[in-house]
Amino acid sequence: MTEPRSRRPPRHRRRGHLIGGYGLPALAVLLFLIFSVARPDTFPTLDNVSSILSNQSIPAILALGATIPIASGNFDLSIGYALGLxxxxxxxxxVDGDWPWPLACLAVILGGAAFGALNGVIVEFGRIDSxxxxxxxGSILYAFTGWITGGARVLPGPGGLPAAFTDLYDSTFLGLPVSASYVLxxxxxxxxxxxxxxxxxxLYVIGSNPRAAELVGIPTRRYSVYAFAGSGLVVGFAGVLLAAQQQIGNPSVGLEYLLPAFVGALLGSTAIRPGRxxxxxxxxxxxxxxxxxAGIGQLGADFWAVPLFNGATLLLAVGLAGYSARRRLRAAGAETRGPVTPPSTDVTASRDTP
Structure with missing residues (x-):
């Protein structure tokens, strides 16, 4: 049955929804085509695609972990420090404890979840801004990392690390790096x-309006703790992959992943489901x-181009996220044709503290 014309959203609104929801995937395709034309011998190759997938798998996993507390209206800035630890x-x-590598990986992943839950308890029950x-x-974790390592790197023994452990990152699946399959x-x-x-x-309801969530019977504190625990679980897994990739322990390596993770999470909130x-x-x-x-690297950009790109993209991501949320609110108000207070999905806004 055809929907009555009067109930259909205006054509410009439908077009705006398509652009807002799927403009970012189109941009990814466009960038790939541009760099392929600029560097036809090196960019559109299987080796380059495999390199991109391998290099960006850990930032992608961290970004996915960051989306969980963001959905509940919180931000976890400890993920970079937790990754390093x-x-x-x-x-x-x-290396030093002679633990079987599967047991060591499981202990670290569960430890990440426990630390995430602790973050949630501090935020929700301590009433401290996230x-x-x-x-x-995160700063405490960084200090603890420096204490247990003495500021020195952790090196494998004479026999190296178990091959099965390093294969967690170095192997392939269906011809592509196995780390990409973890992301998917x-x-x-x-x-x-x-x-x-x-x-x-x-979590979406809590992030939109925690007071309304409490009124309808959602235990907001408990689910917020769950969100932080989920983030910590993902960060623990990312730490395992980083260890398998680097094969040496660098006490400060996690900090460089913090900004790309939040850029990905915030920019991602403007695509597919804009405002969320x-x-x-x-x-x-x-x-x-x-x-x-990868494209600007192959074009010969200087070393400072990477932080410039990440910082500018972060500002763009926050601006687009706020715009998407406000646009969604206006659309909801226009459809109901009355005074409404739909849930805010602006990831740039802080939650109200009772």
Missing amino acids: AHIAVLRLV FIATLGT ALAAVLWLLQERLPLGRY ANALGTVVAVAVLAIGL
Whole structure:
């Protein structure tokens, strides 16, 4: 049955929705074509695609982890520090503690989840803003990392690391780096969680309007702690992969992943489901960043081009996220033709503290 013309959204609104939702994937394709034309011998090759997928898999996983607390209206700034400690802990357990590598990986992943839950408890029950709380806990983690390593790198023994452990990152799957399959699998799990299960929907409601969530009976504090625990779990897994990739422990390596992770998460909230932190949008955003960085690298850009690109993209991502949220609010108000207060999805806005 055809929808009555009067109930259809205006054509310009439908067109704006398509541009807002799928403009970022189109940009990824456009950038790939541009750099392929500029560097036809090196950019559109399987080796280059494999290199991009391999190099950007850990930032992509971190960005996906960051989307979980963002959906609940919080930010976890400790993920970079936690990544550094996680990869150090895996190597220390395997090299110095003689732990079997599967047990060491499991302990670090579960430890990441426990630390994430602690972040959630501090934020929700300590009534501390998530920016400040996670920046403080992250600094403590960084200090702890320096203490257990003495500021020195963790090196493997004479026999090296177990081959099965390094294969977690170095092997291939269907001709592509296996780390790319981890990104896709994690994105699928988060998409299912956010779009099809009550837990994800509760997090969106809490992030939009925590007071309204409490009024309808959602235990906001508990689910916010769950969000931080999920983020910590993902960061622990990323730390395992980083250890398998680097094969040495660098106490300060995690900090360089913090900005790209948040750029991907925030920019991803402007795609697929504009105004919401979503897994598919984050994957697309990381793809845009990966293609852009690889392209400017092959064009011979100077070393400062990478932080410039990341910083400018972060500002653009925050601006677009706020614009998408405001546009969605206006559209909801126009459809109801009355005074409404739909949930705010502006990821740049802080949650109200009772």
